[in-house]
Amino acid sequence: MQLPRCGVADRISYGNSARKKRYTIQGSKWKTRELTYRILRAPSGLSHYEVEREIRRAFKVWSDVTSLTFKQLVNRDTDIDVMFASHEHGDRHPFDGIGGTLAHAFFPEFGGDAHFDDSEPWSVDSWKGVNLFQVAAHEIGHSLGLAHSDVNDALMAPFYRGYKPNFKLSRDDIAAVQELYGSRSDSRFYPRPPDPLPTQGRMSGPPICHDASIDAITKLPDDATYVFKGDKYYRLSGTGIDVGYPRKIEWDWLGVTGPIDAAFTWDNSFTFIFKGDEYWKFDHMKAVSGYPRKIRDGFKGVPDNIDAAFVWGGNGKTYFIKGQLYWRWAKYGVDFGYPKQLNVWVNLPSRVTAVFKWQNGKTYFFKDDDYYRFNDKNFRVDEGYPRKVSTWWLGCNDDTQNQMHHNVHSIITAHPSILNPSRTRKPPRGSQDENENLQTKLQITQNEAYRTNCHISLLLTTFFTIVFFLRQ
Numbered sequence: 001m002q003l004p005r006c007g008v009a010d011r012i013s014y015g016n017s018a019r020k021k022r023y024t025i026q027g028s029k030w031k032t033r034e035l036t037y038r039i040l041r042a043p044s045g046l047s048h049y050e051v052e053r054e055i056r057r058a059f060k061v062w063s064d065v066t067s068l069t070f071k072q073l074v075n076r077d078t079d080i081d082v083m084f085a086s087h088e089h090g091d092r093h094p095f096d097g098i099g100g101t102l103a104h105a106f107f108p109e110f111g112g113d114a115h116f117d118d119s120e121p122w123s124v125d126s127w128k129g130v131n132l133f134q135v136a137a138h139e140i141g142h143s144l145g146l147a148h149s150d151v152n153d154a155l156m157a158p159f160y161r162g163y164k165p166n167f168k169l170s171r172d173d174i175a176a177v178q179e180l181y182g183s184r185s186d187s188r189f190y191p192r193p194p195d196p197l198p199t200q201g202r203m204s205g206p207p208i209c210h211d212a213s214i215d216a217i218t219k220l221p222d223d224a225t226y227v228f229k230g231d232k233y234y235r236l237s238g239t240g241i242d243v244g245y246p247r248k249i250e251w252d253w254l255g256v257t258g259p260i261d262a263a264f265t266w267d268n269s270f271t272f273i274f275k276g277d278e279y280w281k282f283d284h285m286k287a288v289s290g291y292p293r294k295i296r297d298g299f300k301g302v303p304d305n306i307d308a309a310f311v312w313g314g315n316g317k318t319y320f321i322k323g324q325l326y327w328r329w330a331k332y333g334v335d336f337g338y339p340k341q342l343n344v345w346v347n348l349p350s351r352v353t354a355v356f357k358w359q360n361g362k363t364y365f366f367k368d369d370d371y372y373r374f375n376d377k378n379f380r381v382d383e384g385y386p387r388k389v390s391t392w393w394l395g396c397n398d399d400t401q402n403q404m405h406h407n408v409h410s411i412i413t414a415h416p417s418i419l420n421p422s423r424t425r426k427p428p429r430g431s432q433d434e435n436e437n438l439q440t441k442l443q444i445t446q447n448e449a450y451r452t453n454c455h456i457s458l459l460l461t462t463f464f465t466i467v468f469f470l471r472q
Contacts, residue, residue, distance in 0.1 A: 028109035029145040029180045033067050036078040043084040043122045046132065050124050052237065053395075055082055058136035060243060061155075062144060065174050066181040069244070072237055074223045080143050081111075082136075084118040095119060102160055103135050105142035112143040123163075131163045146176050206241060208234065209396035212369040212389040216263040216308070217354045218271060221284060225358070227393070231258035240395015254287035256280055262309040264318065264356065277304035301334030302327055310355035313363055314376040321352060346380035348372060 037059065042051040052072070059070040088094040093104055095117035105114040116122070116135065123129030134155075141156050149156040151172040208214075208229055216228040225236040232246035233253070249258040253273060262274040271282040278292040279299070295302055299320070308321040317335075320327045325339040342348065345365075354366040363374040370386035371393065390396040 025145060025147065025176065025179060028107050030068075030079070030108050030112070032079075033181065034069050034071070035080060036071050036073050036076075037080040037082060038073050038076070038078045040081055040083040041085065041118075043116065043118050043120075043132075046122055046124065051132070053240075054124060054133040055136050056237070056243075057133050058140050061137045061169060062140060062177055063184075063243070065169060065184065066177050067184060068144070068181050071242075079112055080140075081113040082116075083113070084116045084122075086118045089115065091115065102130055103139050105139040107142060108145050114139040114143055125163075125165075127163050130160065134164065134167060135160065137167075141173070141177070144177060145180050146173075149173070149176065206234075206246065208241075208246070209390050209394060212394060212396070214354050214366055214389065215259050215261070216273075217356045217364075217366065218263045218265045219356060219358060220265055220271060221269045223359065225356075225393075226263075228258065228260050228263060233258070234394070236393060236395075240393075252285060253280070253282065255292060262306050262320075262354070264309045264311055266311060266318075267316070272309070274306055274309060299329055300332070301338075302329060308352050308355045308365075310363065311357055312376070313357045313361045314379075319355075321355065323351065345374065348374070348381060349386075 037055075039048075039051060039055060042048050056072065062068060063070055083089070086095060087097070091113075093115075095101060095115075097117070097119045098121070101117065102120055103114065103116040106112055114136070116132075116139070121129035122132045124132060138155055146156050148158040149172055151157065151170060154170045154172040155167075156173055156176065208227075214227050214229050217225065219225045224242075227234045227236060228249065229246075231249055233249050234245045235242045249256055249260070256273050256275065260273050260275045263271065265271040269283060270288070271285070273280045273282070274295065277295055279295055280291045281288040281293075295304055295306075302320045303322050306320050306322045309319065311318050318329045320329060321342060324342050326342050326345075327338045328335045342350075342352075348365055349367045349370070349372070352365045352367050355363065357363050361376075363376060365372045365374060365381075366389060367386075369389050371389050372385045373382045374380070375382045
């Protein structure tokens with residue numbers, strides 16, 4: 001029986017002829033160093049949360065050793081599309097079901113997209129099934145322009161040889177990708193904190209994981225969520241804090257120095273930041289001229305030094321909170337009858353530090369390391385709240401999450417469409433599940449596969465899936 005493998009053909013093109021065994025370069029590469037990607041479809045056996053996390057890690061394998069950066073986008077065209085599909089899926093390279101070809105990807109000159117066979121039993125940090133992180137890292141290598149390597153222990157070798165808990169890129173892989181894009185020191189890049197890794201008995205990750213109280217939170221038109229704390233801010237994705245963060249507020253929010261009091265974004269894309277008796281206005285993070293202005297001039301009737309501000313999904317109006325009171329602001333000033341007592345919002349804590357409306361249209365209130373999801377229909381906090389900000393929003397790992405390891409890799413790549421160089425794009429997946437931005441505990445009926453040596457035995461094992469939802 002053949003080992004499961006990548007669907008990309010084993011072509012030899014460019015490389016050092018003085019070496020008989022080494023990497024090969026396909027011949028095309030990206031002209032930009034700042035690449036974007038999106039996940040159009042997720043596999044049926046894993047949650048969106050798990051898939052986004054593992055794909056992000058797979059891209060990071062390559063950005064850690066090159067001048068490249070990668071950013072995930074939602075509902076927008078990107079450089080690289082990641083998709084899970086079964087059998088014929090529109091690119092003239094149909095998948096063959098369980099075993100055989102696991103995935104294929106297109107070289108840069110053919111679009112760079114990566115496709116994964118949804119029939120495979122994809123897994124995360126497990127000896128069972130096919131490790132998604134390792135296969136994705138291999139396929140992304142093809143998307144960057146790397147062909148298969150003759151070096152047996154290289155990530156870019158053509159065959160999947162099983163889960164490797166302590167995966168590292170081989171010297172061959174690093175030499176190959178740096179021949180195309182140089183090392184990290186070859187171009188300007190911002191320091192990135194390491195991905196939060198599970199540790200025994202203590203919280204891991206950046207400093208905010210140790211004290212997850214926040215000053216403000218808002219969602220911008222790019223669909224990313226931004227958290228402000230002290231003199232820094234963080235951009236969040238579906239898996240937690242994005243690489244490259246935190247960053248100083250003053251670096252990107254012109255004229256503003258942290259800490260801030262509050263921030264919110266209107267549906268017209270304008271973002272407002274409040275501090276003391278002043279506020280600033282931004283359009284997609286670009287400062288609008290004429291600011292800062294006094295709060296009393298631009299938001300008549302709203303007090304200085306507010307605790308939080310937000311646009312409520314219940315009526316689309318803007319609300320300001322200070323201490324035990326809140327104000328509802330209309331176009332020309334505070335509405336009649338305000339301020340009112342905050343305790344009319346049933347089951348909220350006595351004081352909140354940040355509030356915002358997320359992409360599901362629901363309102364989230366934050367205090368210390370807790371957050372509360374507010375049900376706008378029955379006007380009370382939903383059951384099951386509060387939850388921890390550090391775990392559910394920031395992606396921090398504590399000693400209860402040690403099953404979620406971040407150090408695995410495996411090899412499998414993609415088949416560039418030489419016969420059909422046109423890219424077949426599918427409509428974007430859209431926003432994540434509107435219920436809870438998923439963390440999944442899985443047990444699912446799967447075909448278990450693949451052992452490392454020359455032999456592979458196929459086993460059938462039965463699991464049951466229990467899904468619990470992560471922050472909506």
